[in-house]
Amino acid sequence: MIRIENITKRYGDSAVVDGVSMNIERNSITVIVGTSGSGKSTLLRMINRLVEPSQGRVLIDEKDTASEPAHLLRRRIGYAIQGHGLFPHRSIAQNIATVPRLLEWPEARIDARVTELLEIFQLDPGVFAHKFPHQLSGGQQQRVGVARALAAEPAVLLMDEPFGALDPVIRAKAQDDLLDIQRRFGTTIVLVTHDIDEAFRLGDQVAVMSHGKVLQCDRPAALLTQPADPLVTLMTGSADRALRLLSLTSAGEAAIPGATAGISVAASASLRDVLSDLVWRGADAANVLDTEGRPRGHLTVAAILSHGRSR
Amino acid sequence: MPGIAVILRLTALGLLTAFLLTPQSFAPVFAPFTQYGAPPIYDQGNLLSLALSHLGTVCLAAAASTLVAVSLGILVTRGSGAEFLPLSRSLVNLGQTFPPVAILALAVPLVGFGEKPTLIALFAYGLLPIFENTLIGLQTCPPALLEAASGMGMSARQRLMSVELPLAMPLILEGVRLSLVINVGTATIGSTVAAKGLGEVIIAGLLSNNTAFILQGGLVTGLMAILLYDAMSAIERRMFKAARID
Ligand SMILES: Nc1ncnc2c1ncn2[C@@H]1O[C@H](COP(=O)(O)OP(=O)(O)O)[C@@H](O)[C@H]1O
Numbered sequence A: 001m002i003r004i005e006n007i008t009k010r011y012g013d014s015a016v017v018d019g020v021s022m023n024i025e026r027n028s029i030t031v032i033v034g035t036s037g038s039g040k041s042t043l044l045r046m047i048n049r050l051v052e053p054s055q056g057r058v059l060i061d062e063k064d065t066a067s068e069p070a071h072l073l074r075r076r077i078g079y080a081i082q083g084h085g086l087f088p089h090r091s092i093a094q095n096i097a098t099v100p101r102l103l104e105w106p107e108a109r110i111d112a113r114v115t116e117l118l119e120i121f122q123l124d125p126g127v128f129a130h131k132f133p134h135q136l137s138g139g140q141q142q143r144v145g146v147a148r149a150l151a152a153e154p155a156v157l158l159m160d161e162p163f164g165a166l167d168p169v170i171r172a173k174a175q176d177d178l179l180d181i182q183r184r185f186g187t188t189i190v191l192v193t194h195d196i197d198e199a200f201r202l203g204d205q206v207a208v209m210s211h212g213k214v215l216q217c218d219r220p221a222a223l224l225t226q227p228a229d230p231l232v233t234l235m236t237g238s239a240d241r242a243l244r245l246l247s248l249t250s251a252g253e254a255a256i257p258g259a260t261a262g263i264s265v266a267a268s269a270s271l272r273d274v275l276s277d278l279v280w281r282g283a284d285a286a287n288v289l290d291t292e293g294r295p296r297g298h299l300t301v302a303a304i305l306s307h308g309r310s311r
Numbered sequence B: 001m002p003g004i005a006v007i008l009r010l011t012a013l014g015l016l017t018a019f020l021l022t023p024q025s026f027a028p029v030f031a032p033f034t035q036y037g038a039p040p041i042y043d044q045g046n047l048l049s050l051a052l053s054h055l056g057t058v059c060l061a062a063a064a065s066t067l068v069a070v071s072l073g074i075l076v077t078r079g080s081g082a083e084f085l086p087l088s089r090s091l092v093n094l095g096q097t098f099p100p101v102a103i104l105a106l107a108v109p110l111v112g113f114g115e116k117p118t119l120i121a122l123f124a125y126g127l128l129p130i131f132e133n134t135l136i137g138l139q140t141c142p143p144a145l146l147e148a149a150s151g152m153g154m155s156a157r158q159r160l161m162s163v164e165l166p167l168a169m170p171l172i173l174e175g176v177r178l179s180l181v182i183n184v185g186t187a188t189i190g191s192t193v194a195a196k197g198l199g200e201v202i203i204a205g206l207l208s209n210n211t212a213f214i215l216q217g218g219l220v221t222g223l224m225a226i227l228l229y230d231a232m233s234a235i236e237r238r239m240f241k242a243a244r245i246d
């Protein structure tokens, strides 16, 4: 879907992004993670050409992004940033309608889309459509920011630390919502964060950046089990990497055939959560049930632990 | 809440209108300020029409100042126009620091007597507050908003028209209001070069040593300035009531 080919951005003599290549699959979430100043935002902004590369190119669906005027390209790519950047002089509905307006959608289609998005983001249209950004809480503003980025049904959504300003509880909810939205619309998402937990939680693929270079771009589990650079190990944290690995597998995926006497856990729960549950309750096996309550097999502590081992 | 402020304003408006429409009914009020049986009310011209042309000159000059100052402010805040910022600042500052009377004196030989030199002087005098406020308004637009606007695919022009200018508008209007109010007073000097305006009344008072005339010219000018200020504030409040932008 998106192919980044050997892209470099120089300011003066220093390369802020240095020869980065990356492939981003359709319908996936790629998280770019790294310390502050490592070039994450610059890399992201080169995808929608808010920053023009000094070298290299970006292809979306095999088409060079440099082949059309930048502002037209950007209307096809959603963009959400930290602190949401909502226009304070426009109502929530007008904010969300920004890109559809630029694309000159008919009024009725815009209205329908705004209402649909407000409902998806759990903001009652009757209450919120005509409010102004300053009348909303931080969490609500952030949701409007994402809704606005999705308004014109973009195939690609770029997000720069979209949850950076939220407190932990609202943040976790926002992350869950994003996963739902991604599944629902099949959007290809590229998200920048400095929070490694967020990266593991959201990313199908995680790119670890340092000093303008991508050290490794891989599945989260591979970052733990086959780190390409000591810095990757450092950043993913070696103390709790086994638990991190467990958190990447769901009970449903790991379940072994057969049933056991004892407690039940949801198939969607991560192995880390199941293990925690077993320790807490002093049990050593659990039945795995799907959302309809049907048995999907069982898990033992030993079976869970085998998933946390470096292979 | 229609408090004292509103009542005072309505009273001021009522008094001004009444005086301009039927000046003679105020004769007893001004009589104590005259000597030797001089007329208590200005009698060398129609006060209403003087007030209207005074206002007309001020508004015309303010419109021209606004157009030029805002355009200049936009120009120097674009990447390509930034190099003109120091020059524009100097020019606009000169317009404010150069005494309007001196501009009048310089303009008369070029454009003759009458309204034109007054317009030029007021125009130059009114640029600064509008220019400076436009500049602040445009320069203080939060970077996150500009980034969001560009990131969603607004062209530079669309960004200016639908984000930057609306956000700078309260400050720009404040500059216009300031410029208007200053110039209502300043415009009285236009009468020295034969522009129709309230300065005429004051000058007539000075020439004939008639304090009543001077008071009338001064009071009408002052009331107009206050009411104009209030009207502009009210318009601004209405425009920005819903969205809190500052
Ligand atoms: N327009 C610019 N001019 C000069 N340096 C810049 C510019 N934009 C970013 N940088 C520098 O590039 C580096 C990477 O910035 P950025 O991509 O924003 O990092 P991150 O998002 O990872 O924190 C920083 O050191 C920053 O100072």
Ligand SMILES: [Mg+2]
Residues within 6 Å of the ligand: A040, A041, A042, A160
């Ligand atoms: Mg950044």
